[in-house]
């Protein structure tokens with residue numbers, strides 16, 4: 001059984017332990033449902049490892065927003081060469097961060113669980129088509 005590639009699993013917001021189950025309900029820009037599942041539907045991993053665990057995702061989303069700000073500031077300067085008014089930069093950066101917020105919400109949690117959680121490991125024996133019984 002070939003392993004599911006980590007990059008594919010991260011891009012598709014799959015469970016970090018089995019790389020099969022979805023971490024989130026609903027679509028990226030869905031107004032109806034857009035939240036993290038409590039447990040992985042495939043292997044049963046509890047995504048919120050301990051109470052308040054996802055507060056740490058705020059730091060990841062802060063870093064992502066700083067990155068967007070840098071990219072948008074650079075792109076705005078390259079396109080307009082505006083050096084008179086800060087308001088255009090502020091508007092574009094805030095608008096860009098707002099439009100990216102559903103993506104930031106998901107990937108801050110994906111990065112937290114994949115890269116910043118030493119207790120969470122990929123377990124290849126769970127990466128199978130068989131449904132694992134939840135004990």
Ligand SMILES: [Zn+2]
Pocket residue numbers: 015016017018019020021040041042043044045
């Ligand atoms: Zn899983």
